[in-house]
Amino acid sequence: MARTAGSSGPKTLAAIHEAGLQLIYAKGYDAMSLRDLAAKVGLQPGSLYNHITTKQELLFDLIHNHMIALHERIGEALAGISEPHTRLEAFVAFHLTYHIERKREVFIGSAELRSLEPKNRKRIIKLRRDYEDILAGILERGVAAKKFKVGDVRVSTYAILAMLTGICTWYTPKGRIDQDALIKTHMRLVMQGVEG
Amino acid sequence: MARTAGSSGPKTLAAIHEAGLQLIYAKGYDAMSLRDLAAKVGLQPGSLYNHITTKQELLFDLIHNHMIALHERIGEALAGISEPHTRLEAFVAFHLTYHIERKREVFIGSAELRSLEPKNRKRIIKLRRDYEDILAGILERGVAAKKFKVGDVRVSTYAILAMLTGICTWYTPKGRIDQDALIKTHMRLVMQGVEG
DNA sequence: TATAAAAACGATCATACGTTCGTTTCCTGA
DNA sequence: TCAGGAAACGAACGTATGATCGTTTTTATA
CATH class of the missing domain: 1.10.10.60 (Homeodomain-like)
Structure with missing residues (x-):
């Protein structure tokens, strides 16, 4: 054959x-x-x-495709929103929705970073950093405008991202919790957490 | 030789x-x-x-030892504290401190769960669940006593744990942030997040 | 001090892995 | 319609892996 x-x-x-x-x-x-x-x-x-071409490049492509898509979509989700409070809400809602939709890609993108060759890993980490900076920027402006109050902005950024991304490790749409309740619960934790 | x-x-x-x-x-x-x-x-x-005995048992032992130690230490950290607010603070402080001290074990304990044989994995997951239940219990009592207000208790439990555990993936004691600032920033996010 | 257990060596086994390659079959466009 | 590229097969290669085993040396016990 x-x-x-x-x-x-x-x-x-x-x-x-x-x-x-x-x-x-x-x-x-x-x-x-x-x-x-x-x-x-x-x-x-x-x-x-x-x-x-190689197994390694397959892994890189999977992760890279996901990171590119992530950037495209967050851009759309935040377009035209400037008020810090509203912007943070939009970020949280988007992040959760995307991470539910594509939880395999997201999980692989963090769990298998270590499996990437240094050069590939650096490219992904750069993209991840850019994404983190979006949230950090929202917090920073909120703090500057006295709308938010946080301890350290960078630490808070990582903390919030870790919290939101965590759903990839346990959430399944078949379970007790529907997507709306999931978002509401997280939204409350985040928004109250950064309140002035 | x-x-x-x-x-x-x-x-x-x-x-x-x-x-x-x-x-x-x-x-x-x-x-x-x-x-x-x-x-x-x-x-x-x-x-x-x-x-x-085998590579697999080595992995299991490393993770199992860590989980046992975790339970011992959280028991000590919460002993004699009953008021929900104080108890949650103690939990947060302990969790962060322990996860800084033993970040390798903690990271392995979650990242390599998938590498455990089903039987071993089940034992670890049971221990992890017990630990999660401690935080869930604190939140539940706080909500019952009208000290806390959260969306879904279980989801909030996972969210808070994910947030706190996240430091294992990026924190290094050599960096810009000292341990005190780290704990303060997280403490604010958590305590405000669950406020009534 | 004699002896058995402990702890190491070093060679080896069977297997599984990523990858290559020559060949064969199918699809497409000139 | 037929030529050439695309997409598959199936066999194979070299290497690395987890694990075993007979042997040797050291330690501890009786």
Whole structure:
């Protein structure tokens, strides 16, 4: 046998990405073998190399795609909002929504940072830093305008991000809590937490 | 060559644990080979098996020891404190202090949960759940006594824990922030966040 | 001081891994 | 319609891994 009927490059690549997300999310990057991955896609291991260059680059692509999407979407979510209070609310709502929607990507993006080669890791960390700076900027302006009061702005930024991102490790839409309640509970903690 | 002068079982085991913490924290469980580990301790790979049974059990022991210590210490930290407000403050202060002191263990304990065999993982998750319940209990009593107001107690528990535990991923005592400022900033976010 | 257990060596085993490659089949556009 | 690229197969390569084992040396006990 060789090339199978109906096979097409872009479709297979998409299937590889989807299967990669599933497997890395479930087992971790190191624990996922390319044989696992190929089996899930329905290919022989060697055939993966028609679509990816290395396992490492596959991981990088998955994380990088996610970071790019994150930046695009936060830009849209905050567009035209300037008042610190409203802006922070929009940030929280967006962050939670996005992290529920794409919890596998988000989880991999932080848990597998260590599996990236230094050069790749640096690129991702730069993107992450840019994202963190958005929240830090909101807090800073809020503090300057005497709308918020926090201890250290940078620490508060990390603390809030850790809190919001935490849902990726436990939330499932099938559970007791619906998305609205989830957002409301977090929103209260954050907004009251930074109040002056 | 064979048994080296001055070698002793307990000392070597302790060295294996310490080296294991370092390597797993830095590279991850899967990425740490027993050859790495042996080299760091100054042994031949096979000699590790005089002290550990399997790589998997080493990981379990590291995490399990940490969870047991965590329970002992939180018990001490909360002993004799009953008022919800004071109790929550004590919890926050303890959690942060412990997570700064033992950030490698804590990080491994969450990041490498997935590397544990199901049976081992279940035991750790049970211990973690018990710890979570301590915070949930504090919040619940506070809400019942109308001292706190939160959305959902369970969600708030996870959110606060995620926030506090987050420091393991970025905090280093060498940095700009001292431990006092760190605790103060987090304390403000938490205490204001749950205020009525 | 004799002896058994402890702790190390060093060689080795079977397996699993990422990746390469020659070949075969299918699809597309000139 | 047919030529060439795309996409798959399947076998293979070299390496690294977790683990085992017989042997040797040191330590501790009786």
